[in-house]
Amino acid sequence: MNIRLHFFASLREALDSDGEMLELESPEPRVADVLDLLRARGGRWSEALGEEKTVMAAVNQEMRDHDTRLKDGDELAFFPPVTGG
Amino acid sequence: MQQVLVTAAPFDPHAESERLHAQNPAIGAVVDFIGWMRDFNDGDPVSRMTLEHYPGMTEKALQKIVDEALARWDLLGVRVVHRVGELKPSEPIVLVAVASAHRGDAFRACEFLIDYLKTRAPFWKKEVTRDGERWVEARQSDGRAEKRWEEK
Numbered sequence: 001m002n003i004r005l006h007f008f009a010s011l012r013e014a015l016d017s018d019g020e021m022l023e024l025e026s027p028e029p030r031v032a033d034v035l036d037l038l039r040a041r042g043g044r045w046s047e048a049l050g051e052e053k054t055v056m057a058a059v060n061q062e063m064r065d066h067d068t069r070l071k072d073g074d075e076l077a078f079f080p081p082v083t084g085g
Numbered sequence: 086m087q088q089v090l091v092t093a094a095p096f097d098p099h100a101e102s103e104r105l106h107a108q109n110p111a112i113g114a115v116v117d118f119i120g121w122m123r124d125f126n127d128g129d130p131v132s133r134m135t136l137e138h139y140p141g142m143t144e145k146a147l148q149k150i151v152d153e154a155l156a157r158w159d160l161l162g163v164r165v166v167h168r169v170g171e172l173k174p175s176e177p178i179v180l181v182a183v184a185s186a187h188r189g190d191a192f193r194a195c196e197f198l199i200d201y202l203k204t205r206a207p208f209w210k211k212e213v214t215r216d217g218e219r220w221v222e223a224r225q226s227d228g229r230a231e232k233r234w235e236e237k
Contacts, residue, residue, distance in 0.1 A: 009137050009209035010220040054223075061142035063205065077139060081223030084136070084167060084208025085120050085179050085199055 001027075001072035003034070008079035011055070014048035019077075024070070031057045032066040034076060054081055088163050089147040091138060093170035098180040105164045105182050112161045116191040118181040118199045124174035126221070129214040136169045136178070139207040143167075150201045154183070157197070158190040165198065167208065197234050203227040 006019040026033065035055065039046045049055055058077040059068050070076060086108065090096075098119045106115050124131055151163050162184035172178065181198045185191040210221040 006139070008139055008207065009211070058139070058142055058207070061139070061145055063146075077142070079139070079207060080209065080220070082204065082207050083210045083221045083223050084138075084206050085203040 001029075001070075003070055003073070004075045005034075006075065006077040008077065010080050011048055011078055015044060028069045028071075030066065031059065031064065031068050031070065031076065034070070035066065035078070049078070055079075056081060086162075086164065088151050088165065089144055090164075090166045091140075091143055091147070091169055092166065093168070095176060096166050096168070096180070098166070098177045098182075101164055101166055101180055102182040105162045105184055109161050109184070111186060112184040113186045114188040114191045115182060115184045116188070116195040117183075118179075118195050119177055120179040120199070122172050122174050122176050122178055126212060129216070131174065131212045131214055133213040134172045135211045136167075136172065137209045137211065138167075138169045143169075143207050146206045147202065150198060150205060153201070154194045154198050158185065158194040160185050160190060160194055163194070163198070165202070167202075167206070169208070200227070200230040200234060204231045 002021055002023050005022050007015050007017055012018050035049055039049050056079050057064055057066060059070065060075050086104065102115060102117045106112055122134055147165055151165060154163060160183060164182040166180045168178050181195055183191045183195040204227050211218055212221060
């Protein structure tokens with residue numbers, strides 16, 4: 001299955017990417033599985049998405065926790081805590 | 086009038102609030118919260134700021150917060166306007182205008198809206214200081230302000 005990834009703000013800068021299409025092997029991956037997969041790339045990926053960092057997630061433009069399961073065609077975004085207002 | 090607007094153009098918060106009021110003669114109270122850009126943050130002078138957002142999600146998240154306020158209080162109108170892009174000190178960042186028949190609902194809904202916006206709407210501030218650019222860190226006090234509304 002394929003998902004569309006987006007990165008925002010300090011995370012976008014640290015990863016030097018605003019997103020990508022990602023192909024996943026497992027049938028019902030969770031948000032946390034995608035994070036693990038990205039961290040495994042090492043370098044800036046393991047650093048910017050480190051376990052000690054607060055990484056927020058949105059699935060199809062709604063904030064979701066890291067246990068949320070993904071399906072084919074989902075839009076998944078990662079970003080730091082929000083600072084609007 | 087649409088309840089939520091995310092705009093890269095400067096806006097006049099007083100004119101926005103006046104337009105909300107002019108819609109309905111049953112309105113007896115309007116409470117405005119206006120968030121202004123300061124020229125100082127975390128001990129340093131700030132000369133400029135850039136606000137990033139998540140096009141699509143930001144508008145949806147704001148509308149969801151507005152719908153929650155409308156379900157919770159007796160309101161006659163809501164207008165939320167939030168800037169994105171590049172801002173200078175003394176420009177308005179956000180307006181939350183709430184209209185009701187009497188002050189109680191408008192006061193409470195306005196505070197609820199800005200508290201929820203601060204933790205649930207995807208916006209990110211990056212400021213320019215003398216030492217260069219830096220991302221603004223989220224405040225824990227904003228999380229506490231949001232939590233208050235869960236108990237009531």
